[in-house]
Amino acid sequence: xxxxxxxxxxxxxxxxxxxxxxxxxxxxxxxxxxxxxxxxxxxxxxxxxxxxxxxxxxxxxxxxxxxxxxxxxxxxxxxxxxxxxxxxxxxxxxxxxxxxxxxxxxxxxxxxxxxxxxxxxxxxxxxxxxxxxxxxxxxxxxxxxxxxxxxxxxxxxxxxxxxxxxxxxxxxxxxxxxxxxxxxxxxxxxxxxxxxxxxxxxxxxxxxxxxxxxxxxxxxxxxxxxxxxxxxxxxxxxxxxxxxxxxxxxxxxxxxxxxxxxxxxxxxxxxxxxxxxxxxxxxx
Amino acid sequence: xxxxxxxxxxxxxxxxxxxxxxxxxxxxxxxxxxxxxxxxxxxxxxxxxxxxxxxxxxxxxxxxxxxxxxxxxxxxxxxxxxxxxxxxxxxxxxxxxxxxxxxxxxxxxxxxxxxxxxxxxxxxxxxxxxxxxxxxxxxxxxxxxxxxxxxxxxxxxxxxxxxxxxxxxxxxxxxxxxxxxxxxxxxxxxxxxxxxxxxxxxxxxxxxxxxxxxxxxxxxxxxxxxxxxxxxxxxxxxxxxxxxxxxxxxxxxxxxxxxxxxx
Amino acid sequence: xxxxxxxxxxxxxxxxxxxxxxxxxxxxxxxxxxxxxxxxxxxxxxxxxxxxxxxxxxxxxxxxxxxxxxxxxxxxxxxxxxxxxxxxxxxxxxxxxxxxxxxxxxxxxxxxxxxxxxxxxxxxxxxxxxxxxxxxxxxxxxxxxxxxxxxxxxxxxxxxxxxxxxxxxxxxxxxxxxxxxxxxxxxxxxxxxxxxxxxxxxxxxxxxxxxxxxxxxxxxxxxxxxxxxxxxxxxxxxxxxxxxxxxxxxxxxxxxxxxxxxxx
Numbered sequence: 001x002x003x004x005x006x007x008x009x010x011x012x013x014x015x016x017x018x019x020x021x022x023x024x025x026x027x028x029x030x031x032x033x034x035x036x037x038x039x040x041x042x043x044x045x046x047x048x049x050x051x052x053x054x055x056x057x058x059x060x061x062x063x064x065x066x067x068x069x070x071x072x073x074x075x076x077x078x079x080x081x082x083x084x085x086x087x088x089x090x091x092x093x094x095x096x097x098x099x100x101x102x103x104x105x106x107x108x109x110x111x112x113x114x115x116x117x118x119x120x121x122x123x124x125x126x127x128x129x130x131x132x133x134x135x136x137x138x139x140x141x142x143x144x145x146x147x148x149x150x151x152x153x154x155x156x157x158x159x160x161x162x163x164x165x166x167x168x169x170x171x172x173x174x175x176x177x178x179x180x181x182x183x184x185x186x187x188x189x190x191x192x193x194x195x196x197x198x199x200x201x202x203x204x205x206x207x208x209x210x211x212x213x214x215x216x217x218x219x220x221x222x223x224x225x226x227x228x229x230x231x232x233x234x235x236x237x238x239x240x241x242x243x244x245x246x247x248x249x250x251x252x253x254x255x256x257x258x259x260x261x262x263x264x265x266x267x268x269x270x271x272x273x274x275x276x277x278x279x280x281x282x283x284x
Numbered sequence: 285x286x287x288x289x290x291x292x293x294x295x296x297x298x299x300x301x302x303x304x305x306x307x308x309x310x311x312x313x314x315x316x317x318x319x320x321x322x323x324x325x326x327x328x329x330x331x332x333x334x335x336x337x338x339x340x341x342x343x344x345x346x347x348x349x350x351x352x353x354x355x356x357x358x359x360x361x362x363x364x365x366x367x368x369x370x371x372x373x374x375x376x377x378x379x380x381x382x383x384x385x386x387x388x389x390x391x392x393x394x395x396x397x398x399x400x401x402x403x404x405x406x407x408x409x410x411x412x413x414x415x416x417x418x419x420x421x422x423x424x425x426x427x428x429x430x431x432x433x434x435x436x437x438x439x440x441x442x443x444x445x446x447x448x449x450x451x452x453x454x455x456x457x458x459x460x461x462x463x464x465x466x467x468x469x470x471x472x473x474x475x476x477x478x479x480x481x482x483x484x485x486x487x488x489x490x491x492x493x494x495x496x497x498x499x500x501x502x503x504x505x506x507x508x509x510x511x512x513x514x515x516x517x518x519x520x521x522x523x524x525x526x527x528x529x530x531x532x533x534x535x536x537x538x539x540x541x542x543x544x545x546x547x
Numbered sequence: 548x549x550x551x552x553x554x555x556x557x558x559x560x561x562x563x564x565x566x567x568x569x570x571x572x573x574x575x576x577x578x579x580x581x582x583x584x585x586x587x588x589x590x591x592x593x594x595x596x597x598x599x600x601x602x603x604x605x606x607x608x609x610x611x612x613x614x615x616x617x618x619x620x621x622x623x624x625x626x627x628x629x630x631x632x633x634x635x636x637x638x639x640x641x642x643x644x645x646x647x648x649x650x651x652x653x654x655x656x657x658x659x660x661x662x663x664x665x666x667x668x669x670x671x672x673x674x675x676x677x678x679x680x681x682x683x684x685x686x687x688x689x690x691x692x693x694x695x696x697x698x699x700x701x702x703x704x705x706x707x708x709x710x711x712x713x714x715x716x717x718x719x720x721x722x723x724x725x726x727x728x729x730x731x732x733x734x735x736x737x738x739x740x741x742x743x744x745x746x747x748x749x750x751x752x753x754x755x756x757x758x759x760x761x762x763x764x765x766x767x768x769x770x771x772x773x774x775x776x777x778x779x780x781x782x783x784x785x786x787x788x789x790x791x792x793x794x795x796x797x798x799x800x801x802x803x804x805x806x807x808x809x810x811x
Contacts, residue, residue, distance in 0.1 A: 110521055126519070
């Protein structure tokens with residue numbers, strides 16, 4: 001397994017720690033996760049990538065107690081999600097892949113309030129927090145809208161508002177943009193970037209370009225942790241990418257193909273500028 | 285897109301009835317319904333009819349909407365009338381065609397029963413037309429909550445209602461989408477005789493149902509992740525406030541009920 | 548010559564205004580445009596699931612309205628977005644067999660078609676499985692096979708890679724290329740310009756219900772390089788100072804052109 005100390009940009013003990021985590025779904029012959037060990041330090045932004053069926057969604061569900069590990073241990077703070085899921089869920093907020101199926105209530109503001117209702121928060125305080133959360137995701141004016149009238153990006157922002165209202169220290173994002181189109185993806189990623197703050201984030205995704213600002217990226221393949229490296233290392237390691245069926249978006253593929261450092265080149269404009277400078281330098 | 289009127293017969297206008305607390309409205313409707321069953325004179329029934337007519341006006345909902353509601357019941361009403369008129373033997377005879385006889389008693393009974401059915405449906409219609417579905421769910425939850433002590437799942441019932449309200453438009457769109465997809469594969473629901481059409485609904489119903497179960501699973505995960513653990517210790521974002529006008533409405537309903545029993 | 552030609556303007560809200568478009572045989576035609584541009588509405592006219600309020604849809608020169616519905620839907624197969632929502636049979640085989648059976652084909656023919664299309668989609672090994680136990684990518688292939696089994700001359704795909712991971716998306720694009728080679732015309736709606744760049748022979752750009760551009764990917768994308776695939780955006784920015792870049796659209800040709808520029 002490839003590892004990197006360059007990835008340990010944050011210091012201190014991990015607030016989320018998994019050791020030798022193993023889990024199999026009831027009806028399955030193969031384990032979904034085998035012997036996975038890793039930690040998240042406070043404030044870290046860690047990505048998780050890998051081929052489908054590799055265990056990414058399973059990992060996230062083990063962290064907030066939706067699933068219980070067969071063996072190995074999970075610690076969130078000092079809590080075990082398997083035995084104290086409700087306490088864990090006060091500190092961990094999760095964003096799901098399907099924007100539709102995470103919305104419970106017939107109106108936007110009622111849905112944002114859902115988590116607060118569960119905590120037994122007083123109505124006055126609820127109103128305030130709901131208002132702020134809706135503002136934070138830019139959905140002012142949407143309070144009385146019904147979910148089925150919203151676009152995918154808007155639905156995910158409602159879900160995000162619901163999370164923000166609870167103010168968790170840890171965010172688990174399970175492919176929040178994979179069912180959205182490009183503009184929806186941009187919408188949601190922008191808000192996420194603004195709202196990440198000092199929170200600890202575990203972000204599962206297929207779009208590696210969403211993880212360029214992350215501290216580390218975990219690669220999960222067939223239930224095993226294949227790598228725990230920095231974004232730069234992952235992007236420049238062609239064999240690692242290939243072995244785990246990871247594909248880069250066009251700009252990064254072009255940059256890699258031209259032998260240019262991929263970390264600073266995200267947009268076509270940046271790449272063009274870089275190429276322009278290099279070829280200009282060559283001509284001189 | 286799906287009906288802009290939403291589910292049920294809620295008609296959104298501003299009226300004194302719309303402004304009332306749903307709990308008061310539910311109880312008042314219940315009182316009216318009980319009254320309708322207890323009244324046994326035509327005079328009493330007509331008085332109740334007058335009360336309902338008053339309520340329809342107060343609701344500012346166009347009477348045409350109520351007539352729409354009554355259409356499905358029209359068949360039952362007609363059947364009841366015919367049955368009473370032709371087969372009742374009470375009172376003096378009006379007509380005599382062999383074994384078919386029409387008596388005054390039959391006419392009276394037919395009229396009475398028909399009017400009662402129409403008034404019952406109208407009373408329910410006034411409730412649903414003037415109360416938003418979500419408010420109804422909240423009202424029912426509050427009214428049933430004392431029963432929680434007897435282990436009755438009032439909160440769960442209300443939660444089921446709100447989730448149903450949330451997903452009905454979504455499932456409707458899904459059904460339309462699936463229907464179109466199957467039409468593209470040659471399964472047209474609008475063609476063929478009744479048996480063919482019923483068989484043709486299978487390619488829509490099966491995936492819709494399976495999809496609904498999958499949604500339910502994902503929704504449950506999302507709800508749990510957000511800290512849902514049943515109704516215990518839960519507060520509610522939406523507020524129901526009982527005001528003077530609600531107390532007056534309840535008193536009036538009680539009065540009407542009493543009147544109905546006495547008349 | 549297989550030829551589908553449409554010219555139409557439907558609806559309460561004018562979703563499409565005077566759209567004229569010809570689909571050439573054996574091509575992959577990409578239909579692109581933002582949300583609300585009318586892409587999905589347009590393609591639903593191709594097999595008359597939606598009828599135009601004005602204009603007509605011609606298939607091989609004949610007005611589509613004169614054709615029997617089933618005949619039309621057989622010749623122009625439409626796969627909706629997230630088509631796996633419509634999978635309903637107990638096994639994959641049964642599901643793919645649905646459409647050919649609706650066409651009234653004999654059992655032997657149906658079985659043959661099922662086997663062929665599953666193989667084409669790389670899903671032959673899934674024949675006995677329940678469609679509901681498959682992964683997202685597998686379900687997508689089965690759903691597409693279900694329409695392909697009708698043997699359409701034109702296959703219309705509405706956002707076929709939506710929600711798929713990048714690896715599966717690549718596989719599906721390969722299938723599209725394969726379809727073209729085997730003689731099926733493909734019309735592909737997508738909001739993802741990068742994938743259209745990789746497979747399309749011609750591109751139709753829709754905006755607010757009107758056709759803004761129609762031509763080869765090179766023509767259409769270089770005409771408005773700000774809203775173009777990443778490859779075109781990069782190349783067009785360099786063209787002014789380095790015209791030798793040319794007008795590449797696909798990733799491989801763009802990479803080659805850029806390498807030359809850097810003297811690699």
